[in-house]
Amino acid sequence: MKAKLLNGLMIVLSLFGYMEWGGNNHAFLFEAEGEMFSGLFQSPESMVHPFILVPLFGQIALLFTLFQHKPKKWITVAGIVGLASILWFVLLAGVLSGNLLMVLSTLPFTLLAIYSISHMKRKHQVYS
DSSP states (O other): OOOHHHHHHHHHHTTEEEEEEETTEEEEEEHHHHHHHTTTTOOOOOOOOOHHHHHHHHHHHHHHHHTSSSSHHHHHHHHHHHHHHHHHHHHHHHHHHHHHHHHHHHHHHHHHHHHHHHHHHHHHHHOO
């Protein structure tokens, strides 16, 4: 049950990554994802980009684990890596540009991902 809760929280926290880019443009990841899906039917080829597909597959993987009786470790790790690919890029951009909001928006997901992986290691550790 705890693994499912952690996976669900990671999905939610990933949506609150904050991005800013040139021309006074900014968005949270849930806003960008909403715009992406609203334009899906007008321009489906715009979805074919690694920075869109990899995090999307990460979300889908973590969502899938919520419906499993016992979430598979490798699916959880794949989901974390997929979502981390975009969030850690946002973190890098925030650090390089000195944007504290971008850096802080990625910390909840990052800390929870680290905790989740350490929880999986402790849970699956074999004591001899």
